[in-house]
Amino acid sequence: MAIIAVHDLAKHYPGPPAKTAVERVSLILPEGRILGLLGENGAGKTTLIKMMAGLLRPDSGGGTVLGYDVVRQAHRVRAGVSLVAPTADVGIDNNLTVRQNLAFWAPVYGLTGRRARQRIAELLERLYLTDKAEAWPMHISAGQRQRLALARSLLAENRLVFLDEPTNKLDADGVRSVRDLIRDLNTHHGVSVVLTTHVMEEAEELCTDIALLSQGRLLTHMPTAELLRSVARVRPIRATLAGPGVLPTDPVSWPSVDRWTLEPGDQPGDRVITVWSHDVAATTPALLRWIARAGWRLVRMTSDRPSLDDVFEQWIPAPEVPL
Ligand SMILES: Nc1ncnc2c1ncn2[C@@H]1O[C@H](COP(=O)(O)OP(=O)(O)OP(=O)(O)O)[C@@H](O)[C@H]1O
Ligand SMILES: [Mg+2]
Structure with missing residues (x-):
């Protein structure tokens, strides 16, 4: 079964200025793929992701994500997916250290005791945050906060992860660690990923499929290799x-x-x-x-x-x- 099967999703912001951010987008994604959502600034990528993650109610259209109705069961969709936004400070408590932040959230995602400690240590290690584990979030860099937000959302071990510009602001090592983690989640844990990026080389490296959005409309959606061949x-x-x-x-x-x-x-x-x-x-x-x-x-x-x-x-x- 497709992990995402949405049709005719549309979103209009009343403004001012009024704006049709997404216009009747239909998208089917089989489980186990990495979909790159590409398009210019303002193309509608973030709006589309929010609708698919159950965070924003579409004006029209519908469908299922993880088998749940994106409109009527939006709360179930939200609970079943991980989403990391570009300004992903939401959920970081500045009164807790980096490790304590993750420990605070672990039980929310059903992780306790030794399993929680192991998972936290593993994510800190993989996102190059081990040496910042006891630091306060205010004392780490923007890129490190972004990786902390990613670690937090990955505690959940969900089958579907939305990453909105996951490598934006990161230095070369940060970019590498996040890309490796995405690939590993997909290859070894069967996690399906939808990501946006403005770095074409990143999309080419990671994504099995590409959906191209422009001015709210879906222009094309196909496997990356096929899309590359099509511009022969x-x-x-x-x-x-x-x-x-x-x-x-x-x-x-x-x-x-x-x-x-x-x-x-x-x-x-x-x-x-x-x-x-x-x-x-x-x-x-x-x-x-x-x-x-x-x-x-x-x-x-x-x-x-x-x-x-x-x-x-x-x-x-x-x-x-x-x-
Ligand atoms: N809350 C909002 N109120 C009004 N207009 C909005 C709102 N959010 C987004 N928009 C508009 O909708 C359009 C699509 O925005 P969206 O954030 O989905 O684009 P995007 O493809 O994610 O762009 P970027 O690459 O810059 O992140 C833009 O024209 C934007 O100005
Ligand atoms: Mg965006």
Whole structure:
């Protein structure tokens, strides 16, 4: 059964200024996936997450999350999911240390005694907070508070986790720890994750599926690999070859090639071959085999893979800038 199955969710804020934040969004997510919700500032990502987590009542539409009705059983949805908001200070008590904060919440999520202590120690360790365990929340950095909020929400061991910009504000180690934790929750504990991010490389690295929102509308929703393939356009593969070797003749036998060019390299006898391909993954191995057969030594090779930046470029037109 799908862990999320919502249809026609809509939300209008009366304003001023009045704003349709989400317009009839339908989304089905099978259990065990990591869905990246991407879109420009104000696209409606946070509003959609709040509706799916049972925190905000949709104006229209409905469906189920964890099998519960998102409107009529919103309280059950709220109790069954974890949500970490970008300004996730809610639930952090400044009169308790970092560890005490987690210990305070553990029984709320059904964790007591040794199990609670173990889980808290594990989350502190994994989110690089062990050395801050006895510190007051006011004395830790914004990124550390964010990781504390994440630790708190993960005490619950829920099957579905919503993370709204989980790595925003974090330094390189923080980003790494949060990404590793998300992957581990998903791979080893079967947790389904819905996350938003403005870092395309993060979405590509983590998400099995991508949903693209723009101006409140869902533009597309598909597995990440498929979405990347869908923006296929001709891309260059550039190889520097050290000679002597045999030169290619037209037509070349490498698959998916649109055209190729040959130029002299920096060193005498070297050549730079640029092959324009519709499918870099298919052309590259065939090109490498040809280079070896033709007697060249490969000095370097670069290619330009499709990325989610290309997806964005194709699906979301740049805003018109008034002159
Ligand atoms: N409480 C509110 N009252 C009025 N308008 C709101 C409210 N919350 C959000 N909006 C508007 O709804 C639209 C969608 O906002 P939302 O926060 O869902 O976008 P987002 O995709 O999460 O953006 P970001 O990437 O900046 O976090 C925006 O135009 C925003 O100004
Ligand atoms: Mg947001």
